[in-house]
Amino acid sequence: MTTRLHATRTSYDTVAASYAELLKDELGGPLDLAMLAAFAERVRAGGGGAVADLGCGPGRVTVHLEKLGLDAFGIDLSPGMVAVARGEYPHLRFSVGTMTDLDLADGSLAGALVRYSTVHTPIDELPLMFAEFHRVLAPGGHLLIAFKVGDEQVRLEHAYGHDVDLDVHRFPPERVAGLLRNAGLSEVARLVREAEAPEKTPQAFILARRTGDPLSAATVL
Template sequence: MTGSARVTATRTSYDTVAASYQRLLADDLATAPLDRAMLVAFAEEVRGAGGGPVGDLGCGTGRVTRFLRDLGVDAFGVDLSPGMIEVARASYPGLRFEVGSMTGLALADGSLAGALSWYSTVHMAPEELAVVFGEFHRVLAPGAPLLVAFKIGDERVRLERAYGHEVDLDVYRYPAERVASLLAAVGFTVTARLVREPGPEQATPQGFLQARRAE
């Protein structure tokens, strides 16, 4: 499958599952204290540096965007899937959500005080990750934090059914060191990392890296 065909398949799959995704995951952070802790630490760093706009890049249905806003962060969401954005706007009408691609964000250089990638790169091969991390670096202000959540492993998994629907997705799992090295290669410094064991509905450990764009 070509890169463009994979993007189309990913968009279509998430358009299909959007309503079910929100119904199943809207409150998933309530039972994930370590995940919440990483988000709280990220929000505190953004606020401590004076605040400003924060992009939830690959926001899905906006549940984490809402969580950040509740922490006092000026968060907005961007996602590839129009279906996910439609659900996000309906679920959280006080927040801003836009359709867009992480490979070419419609954001000015250095315009963000922080960026979040909450499992939004799990369908990207290594060469695509490098491009996306470079784009994150471009839109972040010098010294601004980035938080990346991802699935730990070293493999590509084919996914043909999810959230009660047929889908057409490849899921990539990466060692934490691989993700850290890709971030470093585009100009980030990793400041914190967490690997936790899988939850009840998860097959592998989960990884979290917080990084900062160089001044």
């Protein structure tokens, strides 16, 4: 495990209980919920199947996906977050894992949700992650990714009442869409909305579909 991943895991283990309590009802506003609903409708229309909430945290969005009619389960880097999720939603499946090396079979997912789970990943490491998403999605499977809009890195040393060791990355939507396309994930829809308190930046959602093979690593965006 890299130093960055270890720091991220340790930070989220530290804040897990506080994070779950402070954000227990947070699912976003109507536009955020609309994108989740559109994602769920696309998965159902494609015949359904297993859907992974990647970076699921304490599981509140995983259970929301279940309520939308999906066969949802969660994976998170933090054992502390997974323990909270299992305690809150014992009827759902949660496991510890990393998004660059998922313990999932090729083509085993009808859908994958990546809701702010790339926020601590530098943009030059996203291609490896997106290639893994392509691997585990079935042909025609859908991915919904949400992220903070911008083009900078912000240092975070205190959050949710605890000291942490995290870098927060913001991404340009066009850049993310291009990296998804290079990974064989074609954009279906995009939403960029303005910040809503306490957010500091606009937020973006990209719905993509596995439609082809990844492009060569030599491809220039």
